Amino acid sequence: MDTLQGLHFFLYIYLKVTQTEASSWTIDVPSTVKGLAGSCVVIPCSFNYPDPRGKAKSFTGIWRTTEGVQVLYHQAESKTPEQHQSRTRFLGDISEKNCSLMIDSLQQNDRGPFYFRIEIGGYDSASYAKNKVSISMISEPNPIDFSVREEVKEGQTVSVSCSVSHSCPKYPPAFHWSHSGEQRFQAQQLQNGQWMATSTLTFHPNHTDHNKPLQCKVTYRGGKHQETSKTLKVKYAPVNVKVEYQSDVNEGETVNLKCSSDANPVSSYEWHSETAALLYKGQNYTMLNVSRHSVEALYCTAINKEGRARSSLVQLSVLYAPDIKTSSKCSSYDGIIKCECIVESKPPSMVHFVLADRVLQSTKVEKHGSVITGTLQTDFGSFKLVHCLSNNTLGNANLTLSLPVNDNMHLIFITSGAGVSLLIILTATIVGVVKICRGRSGGASTSDFSTMKTHRHVEFPHYTPTKRKEDEDAHGNDIYTNNNVYGNTDGDESIYANV
Numbered sequence: 001m002d003t004l005q006g007l008h009f010f011l012y013i014y015l016k017v018t019q020t021e022a023s024s025w026t027i028d029v030p031s032t033v034k035g036l037a038g039s040c041v042v043i044p045c046s047f048n049y050p051d052p053r054g055k056a057k058s059f060t061g062i063w064r065t066t067e068g069v070q071v072l073y074h075q076a077e078s079k080t081p082e083q084h085q086s087r088t089r090f091l092g093d094i095s096e097k098n099c100s101l102m103i104d105s106l107q108q109n110d111r112g113p114f115y116f117r118i119e120i121g122g123y124d125s126a127s128y129a130k131n132k133v134s135i136s137m138i139s140e141p142n143p144i145d146f147s148v149r150e151e152v153k154e155g156q157t158v159s160v161s162c163s164v165s166h167s168c169p170k171y172p173p174a175f176h177w178s179h180s181g182e183q184r185f186q187a188q189q190l191q192n193g194q195w196m197a198t199s200t201l202t203f204h205p206n207h208t209d210h211n212k213p214l215q216c217k218v219t220y221r222g223g224k225h226q227e228t229s230k231t232l233k234v235k236y237a238p239v240n241v242k243v244e245y246q247s248d249v250n251e252g253e254t255v256n257l258k259c260s261s262d263a264n265p266v267s268s269y270e271w272h273s274e275t276a277a278l279l280y281k282g283q284n285y286t287m288l289n290v291s292r293h294s295v296e297a298l299y300c301t302a303i304n305k306e307g308r309a310r311s312s313l314v315q316l317s318v319l320y321a322p323d324i325k326t327s328s329k330c331s332s333y334d335g336i337i338k339c340e341c342i343v344e345s346k347p348p349s350m351v352h353f354v355l356a357d358r359v360l361q362s363t364k365v366e367k368h369g370s371v372i373t374g375t376l377q378t379d380f381g382s383f384k385l386v387h388c389l390s391n392n393t394l395g396n397a398n399l400t401l402s403l404p405v406n407d408n409m410h411l412i413f414i415t416s417g418a419g420v421s422l423l424i425i426l427t428a429t430i431v432g433v434v435k436i437c438r439g440r441s442g443g444a445s446t447s448d449f450s451t452m453k454t455h456r457h458v459e460f461p462h463y464t465p466t467k468r469k470e471d472e473d474a475h476g477n478d479i480y481t482n483n484n485v486y487g488n489t490d491g492d493e494s495i496y497a498n499v
Contacts, residue, residue, distance in 0.1 A: 025049050027099070027116060027128040033167055033193035034136045035106045038222035040168040042091060043133050044193050045099035045116055049126065058121035061094045063101055066113050066132060073101060091170060094118075102170055103135075105222065111135050141173075141220055142166070144228045148214060154206050154236035154306070162216035162228075163198040165190065171221040175199035178215035178229070207236040210264050237307025238263040243300050243314050250394065251320040255287040259300035259311065267302035274298065274313060292318040292346070321395025322349040325371075328388055332404040339401055341374045341388035348372055354387040355380065 027047040035041030063072040073088040074080045080088065087105050092098025099116050113132035119125040141164065148160040164173055172187055172195070181203030188196040199216070215229040238261040245257040259269045260283075271279040274297040279285065287295070295318055300311040322345040330339040343349050348367060351374030353360045362374040372390075380386065380403050389398045 025126040025128075027131050029099075029116065029128075029131050029133050030192040031132070032134050032136050034138060035103070035110075035167050036141055036220060036222070036224065037106055037108065037137050037139050038224060039106055039166075040102055040104040040171055040221045041106050041135060042167060042169055042193060043101045043103075043114075043135075045101060045133075047097050047099050047116065047118055047128065049097075049118065049120065049124070059094045060119040060121070061090060061099050062117040062119070063088070063114050064117060064127075066115065066129070072103075072114050102168075106135070106137070108137060111137060141218065141224060141226050144216060144218060144226060146216055146228050146230060148230050148232075151233045151235060152205050154234055155204055157202060158205055159200055159202045160214065160216075161198055161200045162218065163196060164218050165194050165196050166220065167193050167195065168221050169195045172197045173221075174219045176217040176219070177201045178213070178217075179203055179209070205232060205234045207234060207239055207262060207264075210234040210236065233264070235264050235306055238267045238302035238304060238309040241300060241302045241309045241311040243311050245314060245316070248317045248319055249290055251292055251318050252289055255290055255316060257285045257287070257300075257314070259283055259285070259302065261302035261309065263302060263304050263306070265304050265306075267304050270301045270303065272299055272301060272310075287316075290316060290318055292320055317346070319346050319394055321345060322390035322392055322397040324388060324390055324397045324399040326399075328399055328401060330386065330401045330403050336377065337380055337403060339376045339386055339388070339403075341376075341390065341399070341401075343372045343374070343388075343390040343397070344370050345372070345390065345392050345394075346370045347392050347394075349390040349392040352389045354389060355383055360386075 025048070027045065029043060029045045033041055033043050060075050062074050064070065065072065071079060071081060072084055073090070075090070075094070077085060088101060088103050090098075091100045091102050099118070101116075103110055111134060113134040115127065115129045115132050117125065117127040143164075145163040146160075147163075149158065152158045162175055162177075166173055169187065169189070172185075175183070175185070175197075177183065177199075179201065181201045184200045184202075186198045186200070188198070190196055209232045212232055213229040214232050215227055217225060217227040219225040241259065241261040243257055243259050245255065249255050257271075259271070261267045261269075268281070269283045270281050271285045273279055279298060285300075295316050297313045297315045299313050302309055302311075322343050325342040325344060328340055328342045330337060332338075339353065341351050341353065343351055348370070349372055351362060351365065351372055353362065353374070353376045355378075360376055360378060363377045364375040366373045366375075374388070376386070384403050386401050386403060387398055388401055390396065
């Protein structure tokens with residue numbers, strides 16, 4: 001029985017001591033709080049006191065300097081020094097034992113140390129002078145912790161975070177990102193009045209983000225800021241595939257084509273014809289001895305591990321000298337003779353007709369793609385041959401066309417009923433004219449072939465038109481003696497202006 005009484009006694013003493021300690025005058029504050037000059041700082045504080053027998057009527061909290069003379073904050077504003085009135089205030093409810101103090105626009109003379117005093121109306125008061133708090137002033141913000149993956153893929157969901165520690169939970173830092181996306185803010189309380197603020201950005205990168213900095217900027221209460229960035233490495237399939245080449249190339253020359261693209265990792269290249277047939281593998285493609293008859297459209301395909309893409313179709317423009325078609329001819333209808341000279345070339349050619357020693361202006365010039373058709377309709381007299389000449393910047397060509405016999409003259413002779421004497425006179429006259437024309441044409445052949453290559457030397461006309469003298473038109477002087485073939489072709493340029 002004595003043993004049981006002793007156990008009860010010790011239990012009573014333990015409970016009494018524990019109850020006394022739980023209801024004693026205590027306070028919980030850090031000894032040091034780090035604060036950014038010009039920003040704000042919060043001193044976390046909670047206190048306790050023995051339970052009064054009667055209900056407390058009022059609570060007054062005061063923060064003082066260690067000397068106990070200067071007041072940093074008093075709940076009665078009139079008792080707070082003017083230099084602190086707008087900068088200090090309680091953040092919690094003092095009746096709930098929360099004595100946390102915020103100091104805004106932190107200044108160098110706010111270092112402390114300070115202590116808290118509580119006055120409970122109708123009960124008691126206490127100063128916690130043994131629990132002093134000092135402020136460790138820093139002039140620059142704490143470093144930023146920036147978290148981002150080294151390599152990301154285009155189109156994937158990527159989350160990056162930017163974190164800083166601070167001492168102003170009432171006005172946490174503001175975060176600004178250089179990339180658009182969904183932002184999320186998170187605050188976490190640390191020890192000794194410090195807080196961790198974290199901003200998380202979620203976005204979908206694309207190829208334009210590759211090798212570009214992703215920046216996080218943090219602005220603190222009071223205006224100070226800092227920033228950091230990391231270069232994004234984005235893997236993406238080829239884009240902007242293009243072919244570098246010389247579009248105009250002379251027939252028979254060599255052409256070099258180069259393919260390029262934007263890609264990460266770098267691309268390999270393939271060349272395909274318009275029908276998708278594989279032509280070559282490699283970035284540079286060489287075409288030998290190009291021909292207008294064999295060159296077809298092609299494209300380049302860029303390939304890497306992320307995908308592939310192709311360029312637009314490339315069609316070379318092959319340039320070549322004039323080629324006078326054998327379908328060129330002279331024909332007669334109702335006694336009217338018309339000659340057509342059909343020329344294929346690129347660039348377009350100039351087309352001329354030469355009758356004997358005269359350059360004749362085309363009646364009409366038509367263009368259909370790379371084919372030029374020059375038409376001549378004039379009085380050919382008794383001549384049986386006309387020369388078709390064509391030239392461009394790459395060369396020239398000529399073809400001799402035969403003129404058809406004008407049957408109208410024979411009909412006149414048969415139906416005229418003229419006498420033999422008249423026929424003799426006319427015959428003699430025609431023979432004389434033929435001899436004169438032969439003399440002017442230099443003995444040109446009078447055979448009736450329809451189309452043949454010329455074997456005589458024919459000079460090509462110059463491009464500078466000049467007027468012939470009237471006496472040259474009257475006497476039919478040789479056009480080659482003056483080295484001027486446009487003597488009677490004023491207006492040639494206007495004909496070809498529409499070609």
